[in-house]
Amino acid sequence: MNPARIVIVDDEQPARSRMRELLADCAGEFPHAVAGEAANGIDGLELVATTHPDLALIDIHMPGMSGIEFARHLQVLERPPAVVFVTAHDQYAVQAFELDAVDYLLKPVRAARLLAALKKSAGAARPGREVLERLDPNPRRYFSVAERGRVSLVPVADVVFLKAELKYVTVRTREREYLLEESLSQIEKEFADTFVRIHRNCLVARSLIRGVERASENDADAGWSVIIEGCSEKLPVSRRQWTALKELLKA
Amino acid sequence: MVGTAARAPPPEPDLSEQKPRSIRQNDLPDALPDFRNLGVISRILVFANALAIFVAIVRSQRLPEVGNRFVEIAGFLEPLLLAALVVLYAAAPLLSTWPYGKALAAVFAVVLAVTAATFPLPALFGVETSSAQLFAHLAYAAAGTALLAWYFHLRQRALSPVLAEARLQALQARIRPHFLFNSLNAVLSLIRTDPKRAETAIEDLAELFRTVMSDNRRLTVFADEVSLCRQYLSLEQLRLGERLRVEWLLDPAAEPALVPPMLLQPLVENAIYHGIEPGMEAGLVQIRAERNGDRLRLQLSNPYHPEHQHRQGNRMALANIRERLQLHFDVEARLDTRIAGERYEIDIMIPYRVSA
Numbered sequence: 270m271n272p273a274r275i276v277i278v279d280d281e282q283p284a285r286s287r288m289r290e291l292l293a294d295c296a297g298e299f300p301h302a303v304a305g306e307a308a309n310g311i312d313g314l315e316l317v318a319t320t321h322p323d324l325a326l327i328d329i330h331m332p333g334m335s336g337i338e339f340a341r342h343l344q345v346l347e348r349p350p351a352v353v354f355v356t357a358h359d360q361y362a363v364q365a366f367e368l369d370a371v372d373y374l375l376k377p378v379r380a381a382r383l384l385a386a387l388k389k390s391a392g393a394a395r396p397g398r399e400v401l402e403r404l405d406p407n408p409r410r411y412f413s414v415a416e417r418g419r420v421s422l423v424p425v426a427d428v429v430f431l432k433a434e435l436k437y438v439t440v441r442t443r444e445r446e447y448l449l450e451e452s453l454s455q456i457e458k459e460f461a462d463t464f465v466r467i468h469r470n471c472l473v474a475r476s477l478i479r480g481v482e483r484a485s486e487n488d489a490d491a492g493w494s495v496i497i498e499g500c501s502e503k504l505p506v507s508r509r510q511w512t513a514l515k516e517l518l519k520a
Numbered sequence: 521m522v523g524t525a526a527r528a529p530p531p532e533p534d535l536s537e538q539k540p541r542s543i544r545q546n547d548l549p550d551a552l553p554d555f556r557n558l559g560v561i562s563r564i565l566v567f568a569n570a571l572a573i574f575v576a577i578v579r580s581q582r583l584p585e586v587g588n589r590f591v592e593i594a595g596f597l598e599p600l601l602l603a604a605l606v607v608l609y610a611a612a613p614l615l616s617t618w619p620y621g622k623a624l625a626a627v628f629a630v631v632l633a634v635t636a637a638t639f640p641l642p643a644l645f646g647v648e649t650s651s652a653q654l655f656a657h658l659a660y661a662a663a664g665t666a667l668l669a670w671y672f673h674l675r676q677r678a679l680s681p682v683l684a685e686a687r688l689q690a691l692q693a694r695i696r697p698h699f700l701f702n703s704l705n706a707v708l709s710l711i712r713t714d715p716k717r718a719e720t721a722i723e724d725l726a727e728l729f730r731t732v733m734s735d736n737r738r739l740t741v742f743a744d745e746v747s748l749c750r751q752y753l754s755l756e757q758l759r760l761g762e763r764l765r766v767e768w769l770l771d772p773a774a775e776p777a778l779v780p781p782m783l784l785q786p787l788v789e790n791a792i793y794h795g796i797e798p799g800m801e802a803g804l805v806q807i808r809a810e811r812n813g814d815r816l817r818l819q820l821s822n823p824y825h826p827e828h829q830h831r832q833g834n835r836m837a838l839a840n841i842r843e844r845l846q847l848h849f850d851v852e853a854r855l856d857t858r859i860a861g862e863r864y865e866i867d868i869m870i871p872y873r874v875s876a
Contacts, residue, residue, distance in 0.1 A: 280797075281702070281759050287709035309800060330698075333800045357701035376705040410827075 273299070273391065276320060277306040278313040278339060279328035279355065284376065288326060288355075294380045299387045310334030311422065314342060318419035322350045324390050326374075329356040337362075337405035342413035342420050344398060345450070351390040362404060369400045408459050412440055414447045423447055425463060429477060429500050431456060433470040443499060467495055467514055468507040480518065481506060550620040552627065553672045555608040564668060565601060571664050572597050595647060596657060599638040604631050628665055635661040684847060685737055695732055699756075699789060706759040721758055724751040732782065739778035739848065741875070742809065742816070746770065749788050749807070756792055763802050764792065771810035778873045779816065780848050786837050787820050787866055795822025795864060816872045824864040838866075845870060 275292065279285045285306045292303055304320035307313040309331050317325065325343065329336040336354060343349040354373040356362055366373040372386050372393065396404075411422040427442040433453040440447045449456075457466055464472035473495055481493045484505060493511065494503040506514055553560040576589035607630050608615070615623045635658055643649050703725060710718035731748050746768075753766055788805065796803045803823040810817050838857065845853035845868070854869040 281706065282761055283706040283709035283759055284702070286713075287705055290709070290712060330797065332798050357705065358697040376701050377708050378705075 273301040273324055273387070274304040274320060274322040275301050275324045275326065275387075276304050276313070276316050276322040276350070277326050278308075278310065278316075278331070278336065279306070279326075280308050280331045281328070282308075284328065284355075288378070291378055291380050291383050295384045295387060299384055301387070310336070310339035310342070313339055314420045314422065317343060317346070317350060321348075324387070325350045325352050327352055327354050329354055329359055329362055334410055335405050335407070337401055338409050338411070340396065341398065341401045341405075341409065342411065342422065344395060344401070345413050345415040345420055347415065347418070349395050351393050351395065353386045353390055365404045369396065369403065371396050371400060371404065402459070408463070412447070412449055412451075414440075414449060421447070425460065428464075428474060429497060430471060430473045430502075430504060431464065441500075441502075465514065465517055467510050468505055469509070471504055473497060473504060475517065478514075478517070481514070550673065551676065552615055552620065552623050552669075553676070555605070555612040555615070560672075561605060561609075563672075564605065567668055567671065568597060568601050568664060569594075571667070575660070592647075595642040595645075596639065599641050600631075600635050600661065603638055604634045607634060624669060627669070628662065631661050631665045632658055695728070695785075696789065696793065698793070702759055703755045706755075710758070717758075721755060724755050728752055728755070736781040738781070739873070739875075740781040741775070742777040742779045743775040745779055745781065745784050746775070746809075748782075749784050752785055752788060753805075756796075760792070760796060763799070764796050765802055765804045767804060767806045769806070769808040769810075773811035774809040774816055776874045777811065777816045778875055779870065780844050783841065783844070783868075784818065784820075786841060790837050791820060791822035791864075794825065798825045798827075799823055811872055812869075814872050815869050818868040818870075819865065821860075821863045821865040824859050824862055 277285050277288050277292075279288065285308075289303060289306075292301065295301075301324075304322045305316045307316045310333060313325070313327075316322075325340070327336040327340055331339070336356075340352045340354070343352065352372070354362070354366065354371065355376060355378065356373065357376040363373065363375075365371075372390060374382055374386055409425060411424055412428070414421045414423065423440055423442060427444075429441050429443060431449075431453060432439045432441070434448075436450075437448040438451055438453050438456065440449055453470065453472060457464065457472055460472075463475060465475050465478070467473050474497075477498045477500070479496045479498050481495055484492050484494045484503065492508070493506045495506060495514075497504070553563075555561070572593045573586075573590055576586050576593055580586045580589050608627065611626070611630070615626060618626065636654065639649065639654050639657060703721070707718050707721045707725070710721065728748065728751055753764075757764055757766075784807070788807065791805045795805065806819075806821045808817075808819040838855070842855050845855060849870055852871045854867075856867045858865050858867075
C-alpha cells in the first residue's frame with residue numbers, strides 16, 4: 270500500500286508547522302507523506318484538486334469558510350479524502366463530533382492522539398452531508414459543483430435564482446448556470462434569509478426582487494411573474510406562493 | 521483527543537455569565553449597626569415611635585383616644601429610648617469587637633435593664649403603674665428590639681458593599697479558552713525551532729494569567745493595563761503573524777490614570793476575535809487613549825465583518841465591562857459602540873483619577 274497522502278488546512282502558520290512536526294513524529298508507525306498545506310478553505314480545495322490526498326486535517330475556525338463547510342465541499346468529489354477536524358476549543362462542535370462519531374483532535378494535539386486518528390481514518394467512512402450540516406448549522410458561503418475532478422465554488426451571494434429540474438437543481442448566476450445535486454427544499458431551509466420560494470420549483474434571491482408583473486398584459490387571468498434586477502428571464506409565481514411573496518414586496 | 525473513544529470534556533462554566541453565586545450571602549459576617557451613626561439612631565427613633573403609634577391605635581376603641589394612648593406610651597418609651605441609645609452609644613466601640621450573637625444578647629440586656637430602670641419615672645409625675653405593667657413593657661421592649669435587629673440585619677444584607685464587591689468579582693473579565701489553547705499550540709510549534717521565542721511567549725502567558733487570576737477589584741494604573749495588553753498582543757501576533765496589525769496612540773498624560781483592571785484587554789481580545797480572525801486579509805486594531813480634561817477617553821477600533829456577527833460573546837463582554845464601569849464610577853462612565861463604514865468602534869469615557 271502506498272503511504273497515505275495528507276494535507277493540512279489551518280489559517281495559523283504556527284499551527285500548521287506544529288502539525289507537520291507531529292506528523293513527522295508519527296511517520297515511523299504510520300508511513301505517510303504531507304502533500305501540502307493551505308491557509309483557508311478556498312486554497313485548500315485547490316490543494317486537494319492538485320494533490321488528491323487520502324486525508325485532510327482541517328481546522329474548524331478559519332476565515333472566509335469554516336473548516337466544516339470546506340469538508341462539505343470536498344464531498345462533491347468522486348473520491349473525497351477522509352477528514353479529521355482540529356479545534357482549539359469549541360464546545361458545540363465537540364459535542365456534535367461525539368454524537369456523530371466524526372474524528373476530531375483538540376489543540377494542542379498530542380502525537381499519540383494524532384497517530385490514533387491517522388490509523389482510524391484509513392478505512393473510515395466519509396461524514397455525510399447531514400452530519401456536516403449539523404456540525405455547522407450556519408448557511409454555507411458557497412455552493413459547490415464537481416467539474417473535471419475539482420470543486421468549483423459558486424458564492425451564494427452571486428446566485429440570482431435556483432430552479433429544480435428532474436434530478437438536479439440549476440443554479441443561475443449572472444454569468445452562467447451550474448447543476449447541483451441537492452434538493453431545493455433543503456436549500457430553501459438552509460438559506461431562508463437569502464432566497465424566497467416563488468414556485469414549487471423555484472427560489473429567487475430576496476435582495477434582487479424588484480416587483481411582479483402580469484405574465485401577459487392582455488390577459489387579466491394570466492398569472493404573475495417576478496421582475497428580477499438584471500435578469501430578463503420571467504419566472505412565474507405560483508398561486509400558493511403568491512401571498513408570501515406579496516408580504517415580502519410590501520416590506 | 522481522538523474520536524468517539526474519548527469523552528467530551530464537561531461543559532465549561534462561563535463565569536462571566538453567572539450570577540455571583542460563589543460568594544454566598546451567608547459568608548457575610550453579621551454585625552450590629554453602628555450606634556454612633558446618625559442614620560442608625562434616627563432609624564431606631566422613628567421605628568420605635570411608629571411601633572408606639574401602632575400599639576396606641578390597636579389599644580384604642582375610638583380615634584380620639586389614640587392621641588392620649590400615644591402620650592401614655594411615650595411617657596414610658598421616650599426616656600427608655602434615650603437612655604438605651606446613650607448606653608449603646610457609649611458601648612458601641614466595645615460591642616463592635618464582640619461576635620454578633622454575644623453583642624446582640626448584650627443589646628437585649630441593655631434594653632431590658634433600661635426598660636426596668638426607666639419604668640418608675642412616669643410614676644414621679646403621678647402616672648399609676650403596676651408590676652404587671654412592667655412585665656408587659658419588658659415584653660414590648662424585647663419584641664421591639666427583636667424587630668429592629670431583624671430590620672438592620674436585612675438592611676445590611678441588601679446594602680452591603682461586600683455584595684457589590686462580589687458582583688465585581690464575578691464580573692471580572694476572563695480570557696477565552698479559545699485563546700489559551702491556540703496560544704499554547706503556537707508556543708509548542710516554537711519549542712523545537714525557536715526555543716528563545718517560546719520562552720518569552722510562555723513568560724508572557726504566565727504574566728497574563730497572573731493578572732487575570734489576581735484580585736482585580738481595585739483600580740489599577742492605566743500604564744499597567746497597557747503593558748498587559750502588549751503582552752497579550754505579542755502572543756496573538758505569534759499566532760496570527762502578519763494578519764494582525766496594531767496601532768497604539770497613547771497620550772502620556774493617560775498613563776497614570778486609574779482604571780478598572782482588565783478594562784482594555786477583553787476589548788482587545790474581542791477586536792481580534794471578531795475583527796482579525798474572521799478576515800482573509802490583514803487587519804488593523806487601533807487603540808487610542810487620551811486625557812480630556814477631567815476625563816480619560818479610550819477608543820478602540822477593528823475591522824467589522826457583518827457576516828460574522830453570529831460569533832457569540834461580543835455583547836456579553838461589552839455588557840460585562842459596562843457593568844464594571846458602572847460599579848466603579850456609577851453614572852460618570854460612558855461606553856458607546858458604533859459601526860463606522862467597515863470598522864467597529866468602541867468609545868469609553870471615565871473620570872480621570874490618579875492615585876493619591
